[in-house]
Amino acid sequence: MSWTLPRERLEEASEHTGLSHHTKASGLTLSQLTLHTQEENHKNFNFFHYSLQSMHLPNAFFNSFLESGKSTLACSLSRELHSKGKLSYILDGDNLRHGLNKDLGFKAEDRTENIRRVGEVAKLFADAGLICIASLISPYRKDRDACRAMLPEASFIEVFMNMPLELCESRDAKGLYKLARAGKIKGFTGIDDPYERPLNCEIEIEQKDGVCPKPAALAGQVVSYLEEKGFLQVE
Amino acid sequence: MSWTLPRERLEEASEHTGLSHHTKASGLTLSQLTLHTQEENHKNFNFFHYSLQSMHLPNAFFNSFLESGKSTLACSLSRELHSKGKLSYILDGDNLRHGLNKDLGFKAEDRTENIRRVGEVAKLFADAGLICIASLISPYRKDRDACRAMLPEASFIEVFMNMPLELCESRDAKGLYKLARAGKIKGFTGIDDPYERPLNCEIEIEQKDGVCPKPAALAGQVVSYLEEKGFLQVE
Numbered sequence: 420m421s422w423t424l425p426r427e428r429l430e431e432a433s434e435h436t437g438l439s440h441h442t443k444a445s446g447l448t449l450s451q452l453t454l455h456t457q458e459e460n461h462k463n464f465n466f467f468h469y470s471l472q473s474m475h476l477p478n479a480f481f482n483s484f485l486e487s488g489k490s491t492l493a494c495s496l497s498r499e500l501h502s503k504g505k506l507s508y509i510l511d512g513d514n515l516r517h518g519l520n521k522d523l524g525f526k527a528e529d530r531t532e533n534i535r536r537v538g539e540v541a542k543l544f545a546d547a548g549l550i551c552i553a554s555l556i557s558p559y560r561k562d563r564d565a566c567r568a569m570l571p572e573a574s575f576i577e578v579f580m581n582m583p584l585e586l587c588e589s590r591d592a593k594g595l596y597k598l599a600r601a602g603k604i605k606g607f608t609g610i611d612d613p614y615e616r617p618l619n620c621e622i623e624i625e626q627k628d629g630v631c632p633k634p635a636a637l638a639g640q641v642v643s644y645l646e647e648k649g650f651l652q653v654e
Numbered sequence: 655m656s657w658t659l660p661r662e663r664l665e666e667a668s669e670h671t672g673l674s675h676h677t678k679a680s681g682l683t684l685s686q687l688t689l690h691t692q693e694e695n696h697k698n699f700n701f702f703h704y705s706l707q708s709m710h711l712p713n714a715f716f717n718s719f720l721e722s723g724k725s726t727l728a729c730s731l732s733r734e735l736h737s738k739g740k741l742s743y744i745l746d747g748d749n750l751r752h753g754l755n756k757d758l759g760f761k762a763e764d765r766t767e768n769i770r771r772v773g774e775v776a777k778l779f780a781d782a783g784l785i786c787i788a789s790l791i792s793p794y795r796k797d798r799d800a801c802r803a804m805l806p807e808a809s810f811i812e813v814f815m816n817m818p819l820e821l822c823e824s825r826d827a828k829g830l831y832k833l834a835r836a837g838k839i840k841g842f843t844g845i846d847d848p849y850e851r852p853l854n855c856e857i858e859i860e861q862k863d864g865v866c867p868k869p870a871a872l873a874g875q876v877v878s879y880l881e882e883k884g885f886l887q888v889e
Contacts, residue, residue, distance in 0.1 A: 506782075506783075508778070508781075508782040510778070518774045518777065518778075519771060519774040519778075522767075532757075536754060536771075539753045539754040540754065540775055540778065542753065543743070543754075543779075544778075547741075547743040547779070547782075547784060548741075549782060
């Protein structure tokens with residue numbers, strides 16, 4: 420089933436087009452308005468989505484080691500946003516490696532391309548009106564900074580899951596750390612490949628007194644940030 | 655502004671989870687239900703979107719020569735869907751070549767990768783609950799068939815804009831046909847690169863009595879198809 424918008428939302432849209440008063444005052448219908456918008460900017464294909472965005476939507480990028488709890492937190496955040504009536508979509512690094520990014524490996528240049536594509540897709544989702552939650556291992560600072568630079572200002576929210584490597588390694592649900600320690604997997608982040616900690620992330624998630632807070636509490640931390648920045652306002 | 659769903663839609667979601675009667679009858683809250691769904695399938699990250707989809711969403715792929723009117727029709731279709739309260743998103747081949755696909759050229763293998771990525775992104779959008787409208791030049795049958803194969807059955811809707819090359823060439827808004835005829839652009843679809851006409855497209859758009867119907871009329875043709883197939887049903 421696709422989303423069906425109530426009539427008021429369609430009318431609301433015409434209130435948020437950002438068109439000039441002149442255009443608004445001309446008494447055009449919504450359909451004429453959007454056509455007009457389209458004529459004003461022929462690159463503006465997704466007129467309705469653009470027209471509804473009075474501010475850029477955030478893209479939350481969770482980043483850390485394997486088994487740090489990124490995906491769990493992403494799910495929890497998505498649920499939390501959903502309970503507030505906000506549409507979001509999770510771009511999960513692992514899943515994308517079975518689809519869009521299945522041609523990429525784990526060499527430095529492939530990791531660069533991996534996050535570049537995730538950033539580009541996040542941009543499309545934000546453009547479509549969804550809050551995009553990316554969850555992936557992107558160990559190099561320059562790649563994350565490039566991704567930040569490609570997104571509209573303030574809309575890239577870097578969430579660093581600052582979990583001790585030992586904790587992540589102790590989880591090892593897929594046995595990959597074990598294989599990496601045995602030298603059977605090369606270029607493994609945190610083992611024989613570096614993880615460059617962020618210098619300027621928006622949110623840092625940490626243990627409290629040696630205990631990792633529950634996902635819902637961590638999601639709450641992200642939601643509070645989004646609320647403070649006005650991203651979740653009902654307009 | 656992001657989408658804000660009215661409370662009824664959130665409740666509705668729990669009616670469409672597709673979970674077993676056993677689970678439904680257990681009296682779990684929506685949040686517990688979705689957590690349950692997540693436990694049932696840990697790959698199912700975007701629980702809410704999945705849960706709302708009682709059928710796969712269509713992906714309309716417009717395809718033809720440059721200047722055939724693909725993007726105009728895509729816009730018109732998006733507007734038409736919007737007037738019916740359906741969210742859609744246009745993936746425009748030209749625009750994507752400034753972002754996600756900016757590393758690709760026009761060689762055969764790059765064209766293959768171009769439509770592969772568009773297909774993968776369309777899949778993500780459909781998964782997120784939006785009708786995806788792709789508008790791109792994809793001249794090789796095998797690439798389009800590969801894209802069809804990667805999407806859920808019946809959800810790839812190939813729309814062939816069967817416009818005479820002469821008509822497209824006469825429009826030539828960017829002067830690219832002229833450059834191609836002069837041999838200044840190589841590998842140009844329809845000039846020195848083939849366009850393999852579809853053998854099994856779902857919709858064929860044609861001129862009527864030598865005149866190209868208005869975009870709204872053409873969009874209506876696509877909407878009728880989607881309605882007939884039950885894609886636009888309000889559930």
